[in-house]
Amino acid sequence: MIITRTPFRMSFFGGGTDFPEFYQQHGGAVISTTFDKYCYLTVRHLPRFFDYTSQIVYARTESVKSVDEIEHPAVREAMKYLDMRELRITYDADLPARSGLGTSSSFAVGLLNAFYALKGKYADKRKLADDSIYLERVLCAESGGVQDQIAASFGGLNRIRFGSGGYDVEPVIISPERKKKLNENLMLFFTGFSRFSSDIQKGTQAAIKDKTKNLLDILGLVDEAYRVLTSKTDLNEFGRLLDYTWKLKKGIESKISTDGIDILYDKAIKAGALGGKLLGAGGGGFLLFYVEADKKESVREALDGLLHVPFEFENGGTKVIHYSPEIYEFK
Incomplete structure (x- = not known):
C-alpha cells in the first residue's frame, strides 16, 4: 500500500x-x-x-x-x-x-x-x-x-x-520573520462557487493572442512582487500589487470574474483589505486577500457569509x- x-x-x-x-x-x-x-x-x-x-x-x-x-x-x-x-x-x-x-x-x-x-x-x-x-x-x-x-x-x-x-x-529567499508576516497578512475565503477550470482556461487560451499586452503587464508584476518580497520594501506593497494583477487578469477573459465575485471583492476592499484576487482560472472558488492585522476582523465581518480558511505555508x-x-x- x-x-x-x-x-x-x-x-x-x-x-x-x-x-x-x-x-x-x-x-x-x-x-x-x-x-x-x-x-x-x-x-x-x-x-x-x-x-x-x-x-x-x-x-x-x-x-x-x-x-x-x-x-x-x-x-x-x-x-x-x-x-x-x-x-x-x-x-x-x-x-x-x-x-x-x-x-x-x-x-x-x-x-x-x-x-x-x-x-x-x-x-x-x-x-x-x-x-x-x-x-x-x-x-x-x-x-x-x-x-x-x-x-x-x-x-x-x-x-x-x-x-x-x-x-x-x-x-524566494526571504527571512523567516518576513515570510511569517506575509502568511499572517493573507486571508483565504471560500465563495461557495465551483467550476471546471478547463472550461475557463479554454477561453483564456483563445484570448492569449488578443490579450498579449495584458499578459505582458501581468508578467512584469512578477519581478516587481519578487523585489518587494526580497527587499526591505514595505510588505503592504505586495497587497497593492495583488489588487493590480487581479484587475489585469479580469481583462483577459469575461468568465474570470462574476458580478457576485466583484461584489464580495469590493466589500473586502472597503473593509480594509489592500488587495486580493480570485485564485485559479476564475469563475469561483477561493478569494485571497492581503489584510493588515488591525483590519482582519473588519474584513471577516464584511464577508461573514463566506467560510474563512486559516492556513500556513508549506x-x-x-x-x-x-x-x-x-x-x-x-x-
Whole structure:
C-alpha cells in the first residue's frame, strides 16, 4: 500500500503567462506557494475476490473490469501510461475540488507519485512535474497552463520561470520573520462557487493572442512582487500589487470574474483589505486577500457569509507518507 500527500497551491502573480502559447514566444513567470491543505491518494493492488479488477473511489465509486472502462480521465490515462492494473485507488482531500487551488494537478502529481512508488521506482520532483503536465495537457487534452503541476511537485514559495527551453524553479529567499508576516497578512475565503477550470482556461487560451499586452503587464508584476518580497520594501506593497494583477487578469477573459465575485471583492476592499484576487482560472472558488492585522476582523465581518480558511505555508511538495511495497504478480 502507498499513501501520498500532495499540497494545494495559491498563485499570486503571473497566472496566464504559464500557457505554452504565451511563454514560448514571450517568456513567462509566476510567484506561487503551496500551503498546508492537501490531497491524499491511497493506492494498492486489489485482491482478486471481486467481479471487477480495479476500483476508484473519489466523489463517486467506479468498479471496472478493464482500464478502458474508467471514466475518470486522469486515472484512466495514468494507469495506461505507467501500465498499472488491478488497483484500488482512494482519494481524500482537505478542500473541495474545482476551487482554484490547483486541485486537479495535485491529484495528478500525487497519483503518479503513488504509482511510481508501487512499482518500486523513484521519481524526483521534476520527473513528477513533467509527467503530470504530460498527463493533463497531452494525454487528457485539458486546456491550461503548467504552473500547478510544478508547484504541487516541488512545494514551497517559488518564482517559476518559463521559456522555450523549459522551466526553472527558484525559491524566494526571504527571512523567516518576513515570510511569517506575509502568511499572517493573507486571508483565504471560500465563495461557495465551483467550476471546471478547463472550461475557463479554454477561453483564456483563445484570448492569449488578443490579450498579449495584458499578459505582458501581468508578467512584469512578477519581478516587481519578487523585489518587494526580497527587499526591505514595505510588505503592504505586495497587497497593492495583488489588487493590480487581479484587475489585469479580469481583462483577459469575461468568465474570470462574476458580478457576485466583484461584489464580495469590493466589500473586502472597503473593509480594509489592500488587495486580493480570485485564485485559479476564475469563475469561483477561493478569494485571497492581503489584510493588515488591525483590519482582519473588519474584513471577516464584511464577508461573514463566506467560510474563512486559516492556513500556513508549506515547503515539502508531494510526499510518500506511507510505503508498504507489495509483491504482486499479474494474471
